[in-house]
Amino acid sequence: MAKRYFSLDEAQALVPRVREMMGRALQLHGHLRAAIARLDATGTEVSWPVLRGEEALEDSDEFTEGLLRRARGLYFALRETISETEAIGVEVKGVVDGLVDFRSWRDGHEEVLLCWKLGEDEIEWFHGVDDGFAGRRPIAGHRFTAERERPDQALPTDPS
Missing domain, CATH: 1.10.287 (Helix Hairpins)
Known part of the structure; x- marks a missing residue:
């Protein structure tokens, strides 16, 4: 698939x-x-x-x-x-933990996984494709897109 x-x-x-x-x-x-x-x-x-x-x-x-x-x-x-x-399209990573990932493009360029776990209200974390759950970082301050953008399409990220 x-x-x-x-x-x-x-x-x-x-x-x-x-x-x-x-x-x-x-x-x-x-x-x-x-x-x-x-x-x-x-x-x-x-x-x-x-x-x-x-x-x-x-x-x-x-x-x-x-x-x-x-x-x-x-x-x-x-x-x-x-x-x-x-x-x-969701990737089930663990049934017991209710852990799933959604593939995305951070700031339109870096392939990442939006990470959600059963019991969380919404998606608040992401990690690199090879980082796994231990590498979770907050989504705040980033854009997550369904399509990879060309470098000239990128919007500047908010530095705050």
Whole structure:
């Protein structure tokens, strides 16, 4: 999928929708962890291939198979929710933290990621493409555009 770039206003407008989607993903993740814990309590170790339905459980009974069907359903619902979120151009960085990034151009020239985390009211941070969450800096004093600008298009930034 091609990378999508957002202006700050476009990204801010999507925050309510992304908040709902990431909230749903977090709930599904919690239910999935509980379902896997129930399977673990029966002595059943669930691998990724088993969870994805690529492999079957060995020596399982009807109760365990029922637990596994629930876990698989939750897993696929979680994957679908993440896919729906990413389909609007948002990059999901962490379900548990509700962390997402929106690609943008800082001051029209530097590719950056507008960073938002579940629980925050709006986007207030950005970081470089290679910096990650630890490199978050405030958006204040910068413009964020959906398209890269030519140097002769740039507007001067407010130095304050």
